Amino acid sequence: MDGPTIGLVFTLAMLALMFLRVPIAVSMMLAGGIGYVVLAGFTPFLASLKTGPYFQLANESFTVIPLFLLMGFLASHAGISRRIFEAANAFLGHLRGGLCVAAIGGCAFFGAICGSSLATAATMGQVALPEMRRYGYDGALATGTLAAGGTLGILIPPSIPLIVYAILAEQNIAKLFVAAFLPGILATLGYMTAVAITVRLRKGAAPAAARSTWRERACALVRFLPVSVLFLLVVGGIYSGVFTPTEAAAVGTGGVVIIACFARGSKLAIFRQSLVETAVATGMIFMILIGADIFNSFIALSGLPQALASWIVAKGFSPMTVMLAILVVYLIMGCLMDSLSMILLTIPIFFPVVIALDFGLSYEETALWFGILVLIVVEVGLITPPVGMNVFVINKIAGDVPMRQTFKGIVPFLLSDFLRVALLLSFPVLSYGLVYWLGW
Amino acid sequence: MEPVPIEPKVERRDLPPFDRLCRWLALAGGVVLALAGAVTVASVFGRYFFNDAIAGDSEIVSNLTAIAVALFLPWCQLARGNVIVDVFTERASAPVKAILDGLGSFLLALIAGVVAWRLAAGGFGLAAAHDETMVLRLPTWWAFAVIAPAFALLAAASVVTTWRDLAPLRRS
Numbered sequence: 145m146d147g148p149t150i151g152l153v154f155t156l157a158m159l160a161l162m163f164l165r166v167p168i169a170v171s172m173m174l175a176g177g178i179g180y181v182v183l184a185g186f187t188p189f190l191a192s193l194k195t196g197p198y199f200q201l202a203n204e205s206f207t208v209i210p211l212f213l214l215m216g217f218l219a220s221h222a223g224i225s226r227r228i229f230e231a232a233n234a235f236l237g238h239l240r241g242g243l244c245v246a247a248i249g250g251c252a253f254f255g256a257i258c259g260s261s262l263a264t265a266a267t268m269g270q271v272a273l274p275e276m277r278r279y280g281y282d283g284a285l286a287t288g289t290l291a292a293g294g295t296l297g298i299l300i301p302p303s304i305p306l307i308v309y310a311i312l313a314e315q316n317i318a319k320l321f322v323a324a325f326l327p328g329i330l331a332t333l334g335y336m337t338a339v340a341i342t343v344r345l346r347k348g349a350a351p352a353a354a355r356s357t358w359r360e361r362a363c364a365l366v367r368f369l370p371v372s373v374l375f376l377l378v379v380g381g382i383y384s385g386v387f388t389p390t391e392a393a394a395v396g397t398g399g400v401v402i403i404a405c406f407a408r409g410s411k412l413a414i415f416r417q418s419l420v421e422t423a424v425a426t427g428m429i430f431m432i433l434i435g436a437d438i439f440n441s442f443i444a445l446s447g448l449p450q451a452l453a454s455w456i457v458a459k460g461f462s463p464m465t466v467m468l469a470i471l472v473v474y475l476i477m478g479c480l481m482d483s484l485s486m487i488l489l490t491i492p493i494f495f496p497v498v499i500a501l502d503f504g505l506s507y508e509e510t511a512l513w514f515g516i517l518v519l520i521v522v523e524v525g526l527i528t529p530p531v532g533m534n535v536f537v538i539n540k541i542a543g544d545v546p547m548r549q550t551f552k553g554i555v556p557f558l559l560s561d562f563l564r565v566a567l568l569l570s571f572p573v574l575s576y577g578l579v580y581w582l583g584w
Numbered sequence: 585m586e587p588v589p590i591e592p593k594v595e596r597r598d599l600p601p602f603d604r605l606c607r608w609l610a611l612a613g614g615v616v617l618a619l620a621g622a623v624t625v626a627s628v629f630g631r632y633f634f635n636d637a638i639a640g641d642s643e644i645v646s647n648l649t650a651i652a653v654a655l656f657l658p659w660c661q662l663a664r665g666n667v668i669v670d671v672f673t674e675r676a677s678a679p680v681k682a683i684l685d686g687l688g689s690f691l692l693a694l695i696a697g698v699v700a701w702r703l704a705a706g707g708f709g710l711a712a713a714h715d716e717t718m719v720l721r722l723p724t725w726w727a728f729a730v731i732a733p734a735f736a737l738l739a740a741a742s743v744v745t746t747w748r749d750l751a752p753l754r755r756s
Contacts, residue, residue, distance in 0.1 A: 166688040167666040194706030201650035394624035419614030427660025
């Protein structure tokens with residue numbers, strides 16, 4: 145067997161292990177490790193393990209991940225989502241479907257503090273769902289809004305899948321964060337439009353809520369003030385280049401700690417809970433990072449990516465056809481796997497392919513554009529059956545809405561997602577324009 | 585999938601001693617991570633207010649992070665943080681699921697054991713070679729002295745979860 149064939153065989157073996165309930169990280173390590181031994185022998189593989197896992201854990205680009213996770217979990221427990229939602233609600237709540245629009249705005253804002261989709265969905269859901277129920281909002285609309293809104297946690301930087309993409313594609317993390325900003329705003333506006341259309345088509349889905357008085361609005365704004373300072377520090381700090389993403393994460397975590405000190409309840413419990421949740425989420429991500437490192441060294445050794453790239457070039461497919469095919473692969477895989485594993489497994493193979501194609505863009509423009517597109521399509525997997533994790537989490541928090549209803553409630557937001565992908569595919573400048581305009 | 589952000593509410597007093605040890609180490613790792621964040625913040629302040637960043641701060645931060653993450657790993661496995669794909673086996677019977685889950689945990693135990701052994705060898709090698717970091721000239725084996733035992737503990741935690749995965753078989 146030649147290298148690329150061995151690469152393909154062990155890729156299939158890895159998928160088979162995964163589908164048999166072997167943890168994703170373990171499947172990568174085992175298939176990658178044995179494949180490496182087959183190609184290069186035992187000694188080089190055992191030698192690579194002497195320091196390889198350490199360099200994954202101590203990778204300077206990765207230190208940002210646990211810090212952003214800690215910031216997000218602290219923010220979830222420190223009542224920050226409530227401050228955000230109440231401010232949005234005070235100004236938008238009385239509109240038709242206003243609570244849903246406020247929840248989406250709140251998710252977008254919280255997404256700028258938290259890099260995880262699930263945490264965003266869960267924390268906003270706990271605040272917004274009771275309000276929606278109080279005013280008799282339709283269950284499908286309420287749960288659909290929050291499950292979809294949660295994906296803004298990842299679309300709007302900081303975003304952990306985007307950090308991993310940046311490292312694999314050897315791109316600047318801060319630049320990708322800047323690039324994701326405009327598509328993130330588009331996503332927010334698209335979801336708000338989806339709500340506006342839904343409540344007009346299905347009258348009675350969202351009865352009017354009470355209009356806040358100006359006094360209530362002022363109070364909500366005062367409580368929102370510390371959060372907006374935090375937002376400016378983190379997002380403004382990264383975009384202006386004052387902070388590196390790691391520094392922004394550290395400073396932001398410090399800010400959340402200060403806000404948490406004013407939260408209700410036991411401060412110690414908040415910190416302990418956040419640390420343990422950070423431990424579990426970080427542990428899972430770094431196990432996958434170590435596994436993917438082993439597997440990707442094997443894949444690089446096998447020559448599979450080059451073989452695939454030259455096959456595609458030889459076949460003479462049009463660049464757009466290839467891009468569409470890749471995005472469809474992501475949509476299908478997104479129904480089975482989590483976004484991070486997908487990015488880790490596919491970028492080393494797909495990135496060289498995409499870069500080899502001619503879209504009339506520079507190398508960097510293509511890299512930014514492809515990163516944003518991948519980010520969006522992998523997120524769609526979080527709200528589609530059979531394993532839409534956001535949907536499960538929100539459905540569990542709501543408690544009394546049938547799962548079918550929640551998936552039905554997702555449909556308008558999915559349509560908005562597909563429209564946005566089409567828009568970004570047709571106008572790549574939407575993905576990289578801001579990077580130039582801000583002078584990065 | 586991403587781990588569900590809401591930790592199952594287990595009374596800490598109910599945890600078996602081994603679980604309590606791992607959870608305690610994860611918390612200690614969290615404190616180490618907070619320390620890494622504090623060093624970063626101090627360095628930022630130094631750079632903007634005193635025109636003087638902490639020299640070699642990234643060496644401290646990345647090694648502290650590596651130690652923190654390694655301390656997270658055993659608890660992550662006990663808390664079932666390591667994600668699996670369960671779409672294809674949803675309809676499988678409980679004993680089949682138990683066997684497959686046990687197999688997964690057992691494979692992780694094997695791999696973590698091998699990694700712990702190799703990292704220990706790597707650490708001893710670096711210590712013998714007096715390997716140091718670039719700027720601060722810190723000995724590089726220090727981090728290995730925590731990370732290799734943490735992987736050994738991960739192997740132990742995986743043996744424990746293998747035993748627990750197979751519980752449904754013992755009952756029937």
